[in-house]
Amino acid sequence: MRLLFIALIASIAFTSCKKETETITETVMVDGSQPVGTFTEMKSGTLVEQNATGTTGMVKLGTDSEGTQFLKFTGGFNSNFGTGTLIAYLSTSSEYMADPANGNPDLKLVGPVTAAGDRYLKVSPAAGAQFDHVILWCASAGIPFGYAPLN
Numbered sequence: 001m002r003l004l005f006i007a008l009i010a011s012i013a014f015t016s017c018k019k020e021t022e023t024i025t026e027t028v029m030v031d032g033s034q035p036v037g038t039f040t041e042m043k044s045g046t047l048v049e050q051n052a053t054g055t056t057g058m059v060k061l062g063t064d065s066e067g068t069q070f071l072k073f074t075g076g077f078n079s080n081f082g083t084g085t086l087i088a089y090l091s092t093s094s095e096y097m098a099d100p101a102n103g104n105p106d107l108k109l110v111g112p113v114t115a116a117g118d119r120y121l122k123v124s125p126a127a128g129a130q131f132d133h134v135i136l137w138c139a140s141a142g143i144p145f146g147y148a149p150l151n
Helices: 002-016
Strands: 040-046 056-063 069-078 086-091 107-113 119-122 133-138 143-149
Touching (some): 107 133
Antiparallel strands (some): 056 069, 086 107, 086 133, 133 143
């Protein structure tokens, strides 16, 4: 009996010392704000500075290989980010005309612009053909920083 007990303890000890195989699964997040494949430009325009904000560069509206629409800031894009984040809108004119109570069908929010340089903003859902301007609006200052007519 004593021998059986020792054999049982030994088998438990050796079993618990076995090297276990560890499987590590890594989740890779795909950045939804980057085009997949080739970006194809549909319209583009040069930014026009407003209110002495130093806004310069170009914007391009287009689609990626999967048909997702993006707004691309390029051409040395820069602005004054001292007040914080700018908001990019697609519009049917160069003037920002919000209507918070009813919404404005001539103004489509694209997203925040937080820094200078080349960048993409995903336009979701995709904008219609009637949008022919980009507006950079600073909500904290309540003024436009620039606009670009899209051709």
